[in-house]
Amino acid sequence: MSDEQSTPRRLPAIKPVERRTFLRYSLIGSTAAGLGFFGLASLGFLWPRVGEGFGAELVVGNAEELLDEIRTERAPVHFPEGRLYVIEWDPSVPGAQDAYGADHEAILDDTTGLQAVFQRCVHLGCTVPWCQSSQWFECPCHGSRYNRWAEYTDGPASRGLDRFPSRIDDNGDLVVDTAVVLTGPSRTGNVLQQSPEGPACIDA
Ligand code: FES
Structure with a gap:
């Protein structure tokens, strides 16, 4: 046996990680992971998610029946699967055709149309509930x-609620394309000029 074979080789010494260094890297790692999770969760809250029906063309229901329900209940029809409300609007109101006519093809007659309104507040993204007493949408956040047409009336929002393009298909169903978000009307684009019809649901 040669000297080279018989002499045990020593492995290079591995420097132990100091406890303080270990704790520092652990803290940095867990903070980064936490921030990443929080960021993703926030994006998920504010951003439209594709899936669960949302993000595609959706059949909401028969247009005449939706109109009946809106009038009977004096409230928009909420369709959570599409994160939207169906509202009635009147294309014969001065300025309405110019404001909405191009994007909302769900027209039943000269004075009756349906629109699909995104339920998300344009301020910071809360879901905006309907207030039955005032006949307005009022964001509690x-x-x-x-107003009833989801046009801006007051508060910090920069515009009216956003909408989705809609149409009535050959079966008479309202079809809404939730893949396309139409920016809501500007603060000054209040066509309906509707005053509150009763007490507010939130403190202004
Ligand atoms: S999120 Fe609606 S007012 Fe702020």
């Missing part, structure tokens, strides 16, 4: 309010 920071007080933005929108």
